Amino acid sequence: MSLRWRPDFWSGVLVGALAVVAVLMVWPLYNIFAASVIDNRSGALTIANFAQILGRPAYQGAVINSLIVGAGGMLGATLLGIPLAVLTTRYVIVGRDLLSTLAVLALVSPPFIGAYAWIMMLGSNGWMRGLFTDAGIELPPIYGMFGILLVFSLKFYPFVFLLTASGLGAISPSVEEAAESLGAGPWRRFFKVTLPLVFPAVSSGALLAFVLSIADFGTPSIVGGKVRLLATTAFDLFTAEMGGNPGLASATSVVLIAISMAVVLLQRWAVRRRDIAGSLIRRPSPKRLRPLAAAAAHCVCYAIVLAGSLPSLVIVFTSFRKTSGPVFHPGFGLDSYSRILGEVPQVIANSFTFATAAVVLIVIVGTLIGYILARRDTVAVGALDSMLLVPYIVPGVVMGLAFVVTFNVPPLQITGTATIIVLMLFIRRLPYAVRSCAAILKQIKSGIEEAAIILGASPGRAFLKVTLPLMLPGVVAGALMSFITAINELSSSLILYVGRTMTMPVRIYLSVLDGQFGTASALSTILLAATGLAVFVVFRISDRKEDAFV
Amino acid sequence: MARVELRHLGKSYPGVRALDDVDLAIESGELFTLLGPSGCGKTTLLRTVAGFNHQDSGEVWVAGKRIDDMPAHRRDIGMVFQDYAIFPHLTVGDNVAFGLRNRNRPRQEIAERVARALELVRLGGHSARLPHQLSGGQQQRVGLARAIVIEPQILLMDEPLSNLDAKLRIELRDDIRDLQRSLGITTIYVTHDQEEALVISDRICVMQGGRVHQVGTPWQVYAQPSTLFVASFVGAMNVVADLPIGAGGTLAVGAVPRLVPALAGRDRVTLAIRLEDMTVAGPADAVPPGALALDGAVDKVTFAGREAFYRVRLDEGAQILAHVHRPERQLLEQAGARVRLILPVAHLHMFDPASGRRIAGAP
Numbered sequence: 015m016s017l018r019w020r021p022d023f024w025s026g027v028l029v030g031a032l033a034v035v036a037v038l039m040v041w042p043l044y045n046i047f048a049a050s051v052i053d054n055r056s057g058a059l060t061i062a063n064f065a066q067i068l069g070r071p072a073y074q075g076a077v078i079n080s081l082i083v084g085a086g087g088m089l090g091a092t093l094l095g096i097p098l099a100v101l102t103t104r105y106v107i108v109g110r111d112l113l114s115t116l117a118v119l120a121l122v123s124p125p126f127i128g129a130y131a132w133i134m135m136l137g138s139n140g141w142m143r144g145l146f147t148d149a150g151i152e153l154p155p156i157y158g159m160f161g162i163l164l165v166f167s168l169k170f171y172p173f174v175f176l177l178t179a180s181g182l183g184a185i186s187p188s189v190e191e192a193a194e195s196l197g198a199g200p201w202r203r204f205f206k207v208t209l210p211l212v213f214p215a216v217s218s219g220a221l222l223a224f225v226l227s228i229a230d231f232g233t234p235s236i237v238g239g240k241v242r243l244l245a246t247t248a249f250d251l252f253t254a255e256m257g258g259n260p261g262l263a264s265a266t267s268v269v270l271i272a273i274s275m276a277v278v279l280l281q282r283w284a285v286r287r288r289d290i291a292g293s294l295i296r297r298p299s300p301k302r303l304r305p306l307a308a309a310a311a312h313c314v315c316y317a318i319v320l321a322g323s324l325p326s327l328v329i330v331f332t333s334f335r336k337t338s339g340p341v342f343h344p345g346f347g348l349d350s351y352s353r354i355l356g357e358v359p360q361v362i363a364n365s366f367t368f369a370t371a372a373v374v375l376i377v378i379v380g381t382l383i384g385y386i387l388a389r390r391d392t393v394a395v396g397a398l399d400s401m402l403l404v405p406y407i408v409p410g411v412v413m414g415l416a417f418v419v420t421f422n423v424p425p426l427q428i429t430g431t432a433t434i435i436v437l438m439l440f441i442r443r444l445p446y447a448v449r450s451c452a453a454i455l456k457q458i459k460s461g462i463e464e465a466a467i468i469l470g471a472s473p474g475r476a477f478l479k480v481t482l483p484l485m486l487p488g489v490v491a492g493a494l495m496s497f498i499t500a501i502n503e504l505s506s507s508l509i510l511y512v513g514r515t516m517t518m519p520v521r522i523y524l525s526v527l528d529g530q531f532g533t534a535s536a537l538s539t540i541l542l543a544a545t546g547l548a549v550f551v552v553f554r555i556s557d558r559k560e561d562a563f564v
Numbered sequence: 565m566a567r568v569e570l571r572h573l574g575k576s577y578p579g580v581r582a583l584d585d586v587d588l589a590i591e592s593g594e595l596f597t598l599l600g601p602s603g604c605g606k607t608t609l610l611r612t613v614a615g616f617n618h619q620d621s622g623e624v625w626v627a628g629k630r631i632d633d634m635p636a637h638r639r640d641i642g643m644v645f646q647d648y649a650i651f652p653h654l655t656v657g658d659n660v661a662f663g664l665r666n667r668n669r670p671r672q673e674i675a676e677r678v679a680r681a682l683e684l685v686r687l688g689g690h691s692a693r694l695p696h697q698l699s700g701g702q703q704q705r706v707g708l709a710r711a712i713v714i715e716p717q718i719l720l721m722d723e724p725l726s727n728l729d730a731k732l733r734i735e736l737r738d739d740i741r742d743l744q745r746s747l748g749i750t751t752i753y754v755t756h757d758q759e760e761a762l763v764i765s766d767r768i769c770v771m772q773g774g775r776v777h778q779v780g781t782p783w784q785v786y787a788q789p790s791t792l793f794v795a796s797f798v799g800a801m802n803v804v805a806d807l808p809i810g811a812g813g814t815l816a817v818g819a820v821p822r823l824v825p826a827l828a829g830r831d832r833v834t835l836a837i838r839l840e841d842m843t844v845a846g847p848a849d850a851v852p853p854g855a856l857a858l859d860g861a862v863d864k865v866t867f868a869g870r871e872a873f874y875r876v877r878l879d880e881g882a883q884i885l886a887h888v889h890r891p892e893r894q895l896l897e898q899a900g901a902r903v904r905l906i907l908p909v910a911h912l913h914m915f916d917p918a919s920g921r922r923i924a925g926a927p
Contacts, residue, residue, distance in 0.1 A: 470663050475666070
């Protein structure tokens with residue numbers, strides 16, 4: 015297209031997109047940054063908040079614990095994900111599709127579900143702990159760092175697994191055969207050739223695990239016991255009963271963002287000049303293992319995946335147990351479901367309404383922005399592209415705080431409304447939709463549109479008749495994925511909700527804190543069912559691409 | 565059917581002069597090829613005519629009308645793309661009908677014209693197929709049918725054969741040529757393949773670095789290259805760069821000096837000669853009048869069936885490739901042998917070493 019700037023429809027879209035991003039992202043985050051360096055009372059510039067975080071042992075501890083949680087979650091996810099990826103892509107594993115489906119389900123289910131399911135299994139009264147104790151084994155307490163890392167490792171391993179598996183699938187077997195013919199044995203081959211080639215994929219999975227681990231709020235506050243993290247500290251500082259400390263909460267948020275950003279930059283630096291796109295003439299085909307090795311490989315694969323899926327199974331199982339109030343009785347029943355339908359039907363309706371509204375916005379805006387990103391190349395488009403990276407590294411807690419600070423006062427006073435929750439879901443998930451849409455468009459060669467135009471179709475008609483139909487499956491898949499993340503969002507909703515805008519994840523979180531595991535399980539099961547259905551549809555329309563989920 | 569005039573077109577991208585004062589006239593009904601290496605500006609030029617790029621300066625005229633401020637979809641141009649650009653979600657028939665529907669032609673007429681166009685590209689009966697059921701060659705035939713069915717004023721072809729394998733390329737190349745002739749449609753054809761350009765074109769425009777080096781018939785471009793670049797880009801050419809010239813235009817290279825009047829008054833020349841314009845003689849054979857003789861040893865013999873090539877290292881140091889027509893067995897065992905290359909002066913192309921422009925040479 016022309017490099018000359020001619021105002022047209024797409025220029026309008028670009029201006030609108032920049033405005034949306036400015037109002038919903040730049041402005042709120044700016045307020046957080048501003049609050050972090052301004053004294054609460056005098057309004058003067060100060061570094062006192064940062065000095066406190068880095069100087070006071072309590073806050074130092076939160077920084078250190080967050081780093082431990084990030085690194086530990088990443089390490090655990092990598093240690094589970096890489097072997098699973100290698101075994102399932104390189105060797106014949108029966109039920110490979112089942113394994114990756116379960117991994118995807120574990121990935122998309124909300125993390126706080128994992129946290130409280132593990133409490134039901136390994137908490138002080140957990141049945142699994144009971145089994146071990148009967149067998150004479152005393153397990154470490156689940157509350158604390160051990161529990162957090164257990165949940166995160168099992169929650170985030172699918173990122174590493176799915177990304178690494180698709181990376182391994184893109185390595186020509188000839189490369190490994192070449193290494194073999196040059197005298198490299200299997201281990202040497204793996205560490206010297208295969209692993210370096212999949213390093214970019216492994217490291218982006220590991221990066222996701224790190225960033226999501228330190229951003230997660232539900233898991234540490236449910237299972238963390240006395241372990242203080244930056245995300246929970248920011249939340250507590252902000253919502254403390256004595257008016258809170260917005261300056262310190264903001265500074266904590268800034269530190270959290272800074273850590274995420276540092277890790278992202280570190281990963282980018284580590285994979286610089288590593289974008290090795292080899293030509294793939296032959297696809298690798300899985301080898302058959304000798305019986306003993308095969309049995310061991312199957313045990314490892316199924317153990318990892320089942321451990322990851324165990325929380326969801328426990329939840330579903332629990333939701334059908336007989337209860338009265340918080341007490342479980344032997345036998346099964348629909349008590350929990352009748353309770354939630356009686357007590358909180360509004361919460362269920364809210365979740366579906368908000369998620370649907372957010373998805374509609376995301377699809378429309380995301381498709382338009384994705385189109386500009388893929389087809390236009392100007393400074394403004396580049397700026398928009400980099401701005402859309404920001405939500406990837408800003409934790410939900412921080413974004414929630416930023417929204418409260420910004421939209422609590424005129425001109426846009428919308429706190430306490432459903433609108434603010436929908437807008438939050440929208441801006442947090444918009445970049446994912448934009449990116450997937452841009453990726454689809456980049457696969458649709460621009461020559462196709464030019465062909466339509468040269469045949470007499472106006473640019474608008476070319477988009478409607480040719481581009482849009484080709485994009486549609488990808489857009490629908492993207493919309494469903496946005497729906498999954500929107501309906502499972504906890505941390506930002508927890509900050510923004512008021513009684514009548516409560517959502518299912520918030521209700522589940524509060525029920526867990528109250529010890530109402532029955533209602534929590536029933537609500538979680540509804541969430542899991544909605545999520546599972548969405549995953550099923552994505553699989554149907556996108557010829558099952560597991561890596562579409564990461 | 566229309567005459568195309570491109571007047572003083574200029575276009576720059578950051579750091580690149582994509583079009584440098586390109587001034588061309590393409591006659592009605594002509595198949596006009598833009599030939600050059602990648603980055604020479606040929607595709608930029610084609611896309612400027614199509615309306616996908618806008619030039620910084622200059623004008624585009626088609627059939628006496630200036631079109632360069634007209635949006636691409638109103639230009640009435642047919643285009644065939646390198647990657648086919650077939651709409652993958654539409655059937656073959658719907659692909660071909662696309663342009664006619666944009667023009668709101670009656671349903672009956674569309675059906676007839678689509679059927680006829682598909683017959684023309686020998687895809688009759690494939691109308692209901694989806695593109696992914698077709699081979700690459702068939703897809704490009706759909707692309708061709710889709711472009712000609714609208715009976716455009718001009719047809720643009722952007723390397724239409726470069727994604728096809730060798731055999732299909734030759735087959736489709738001949739089909740395109742025949743179809744273009746029979747429809748008489750003014751066609752601008754872009755390629756980097758000099759052989760394809762020679763075979764298919766009425767006239768060829770050789771470009772490099774955004775500039776036009778030569779416009780001429782295939783014969784002119786091959787036999788009378790106007791710059792050293794054209795000489796070496798079109799066909800295979802031996803080049804002996806930057807030789808000194810003696811008094812009165814004497815070429816003192818090889819065994820016998822020769823007087824070349826056209827070189828009188830110059831001090832240096834770059835010589836070029838086609839592989840097939842030399843003969844390989846025995847080491848002490850007599851030099852025919854009007855020829856240069858270069859002595860050397862055969863470095864390597866390459867046998868390619870109906871022909872063979874000698875790589876000869878001259879005593880002066882340069883390497884020369886010579887063509888051996890209808891090679892016989894003993895000629896293939898000549899590696900290391902001394903030979904004398906006979907270069908008729910009449911077949912030499914002579915260029916100014918500084919500017920690369922043709923001074924004189926083969927008529």
